[in-house]
Amino acid sequence: MILTTILVLGGLLYLFAARNTHWPPYRSLCWVLGILCAVSVIKPHTGFASHMWGHLLLGMQAPLLMVLSRPVTLVLRTIPAPLARQLTRLMKSRAFGLISDPVTASVLNIGGLWLLYTTNIYAHMHHHAVLHELIHFHVWLAGYFFTASMISLDPRPHPRSFLYRSIVLVIALAAHGILAKYIYANPPLGVSAEEAEQGAMIMYYGGDLIDLVLIIIFCHQWYTVTRPRVARFREKTVCFAKNAEISRK
Amino acid sequence: MEVKSMGFASRNLWSGILFGVGFVAFIDEMVFHQLLHWHHFYDKSTTAVGLVSDGLFHAFSWFATVAGLFMFADLRRRLTLRLKKWWGGFLLGGGVFQLYDGIIQHMMMRIHQIRYDVDIFPYDLAWNLIAAAMILAGTLLVLRQKGERHL
Numbered sequence: 001m002i003l004t005t006i007l008v009l010g011g012l013l014y015l016f017a018a019r020n021t022h023w024p025p026y027r028s029l030c031w032v033l034g035i036l037c038a039v040s041v042i043k044p045h046t047g048f049a050s051h052m053w054g055h056l057l058l059g060m061q062a063p064l065l066m067v068l069s070r071p072v073t074l075v076l077r078t079i080p081a082p083l084a085r086q087l088t089r090l091m092k093s094r095a096f097g098l099i100s101d102p103v104t105a106s107v108l109n110i111g112g113l114w115l116l117y118t119t120n121i122y123a124h125m126h127h128h129a130v131l132h133e134l135i136h137f138h139v140w141l142a143g144y145f146f147t148a149s150m151i152s153l154d155p156r157p158h159p160r161s162f163l164y165r166s167i168v169l170v171i172a173l174a175a176h177g178i179l180a181k182y183i184y185a186n187p188p189l190g191v192s193a194e195e196a197e198q199g200a201m202i203m204y205y206g207g208d209l210i211d212l213v214l215i216i217i218f219c220h221q222w223y224t225v226t227r228p229r230v231a232r233f234r235e236k237t238v239c240f241a242k243n244a245e246i247s248r249k
Numbered sequence: 250m251e252v253k254s255m256g257f258a259s260r261n262l263w264s265g266i267l268f269g270v271g272f273v274a275f276i277d278e279m280v281f282h283q284l285l286h287w288h289h290f291y292d293k294s295t296t297a298v299g300l301v302s303d304g305l306f307h308a309f310s311w312f313a314t315v316a317g318l319f320m321f322a323d324l325r326r327r328l329t330l331r332l333k334k335w336w337g338g339f340l341l342g343g344g345v346f347q348l349y350d351g352i353i354q355h356m357m358m359r360i361h362q363i364r365y366d367v368d369i370f371p372y373d374l375a376w377n378l379i380a381a382a383m384i385l386a387g388t389l390l391v392l393r394q395k396g397e398r399h400l
Contacts, residue, residue, distance in 0.1 A: 166312065166316070170312050171308070173311065174304040174307065175304070176308075177304045177307050181290070181291050181304070184290065185291055185293070211311060212311065215312050215315045216315055223319045223323060226323065
């Protein structure tokens with residue numbers, strides 16, 4: 001309930017802020033869709049398969065959409081300058097550098113899932129409302145930090161190279177797939193073998209699908225950043241020539 | 250997608266290798282897992298190291314497919330694409346991955362068999378022979394290209 005409230009409030013604040021600045025509508029759309037993905041999940045669900053669909057939406061799809069909507073940029077643009085300076089100072093801190101590093105974010109994200117499904121936390125979750133809420137909050141936030149550490153275009157005081165990120169990304173995706181197959185063979189406490197097999201397949205193939213989108217965005221950013229200078233120069237000269245032509249007319 | 254220290258020749262080769270690995274893994278998943286249902290998602294005889302190896306290669310091949318294609322696009326926009334070198338890399342990467350899958354993952358780590366409830370020998374033989382043929386053809390293409398002038 002608390003997490004839902006936070007998410008809905010966040011969604012409204014974003015839209016409000018976007019109205020006051022020049023902001024592409026597709027980013028607002030991504031944000032709203034991301035919030036909807038996350039909110040649709042946070043309810044007591046029945047069965048392991050539907051739990052897995054929820055995991056994909058809350059931990060992968062919602063963060064992906066929300067990262068694409070560049071919320072940090074919007075926040076920095078909207079809040080008063082002194083506050084924005086404080087926020088950037090916080091983002092430049094070593095602690096934030098650590099938590100936003102791809103390795104830390106991957107361990108928090110995928111490691112958390114290993115903990116959830118290979119211990120009895122998953123069984124406990126359904127009996128404790130607070131634990132339920134906390135775990136969902138963690139899955140969403142860790143998913144956001146993971147996705148952001150890979151493809152965020154928000155300001156990054158601690159940039160990491162594409163090569164480093166790509167290696168961590170492959171290992172993290174592998175750990176996700178391995179966990180899915182592990183669940184297939186070793187159902188979590190309180191989950192029947194049949195349900196576990198179904199859930200594991202959803203986690204494996206559904207994860208692959210969202211990962212594919214993540215990989216394409218990642219490679220496209222790499223491709224864009226490394227565009228040859230010559231081509232840029234040529235574009236510029238074409239631009240100059242066109243301007244000259246216009247002024248001559 | 251540029252790795253600065255790499256010349257255009259090896260970039261052609263690596264783009265092909267990456268896409269080759271990804272392509273073979275994709276065919277494996279699409280044809281043998283999904284369409285024919287010969288391969289199993291999980292085989293109870295899978296070793297732990299087999300599970301890790303399979304997971305790493307699956308994730309890597311997914312990434313390699315996309316990265317290989319973006320490198321291909323990069324070679325094209327730089328007007329440095331050399332198709333023979335690229336196809337050589339494609340066959341080489343695909344062949345090596347298929348051989349690894351056939352010998353190490355299927356036979357030694359036992360992640361799953363090519364097909365169940367049949368005499369497996371002809372399947373294993375065909376699988377690995379195709380892999381060897383791809384490696385041979387790829388190597389020939391890559392080496393033949395070597396003598397040609399650099400564009």
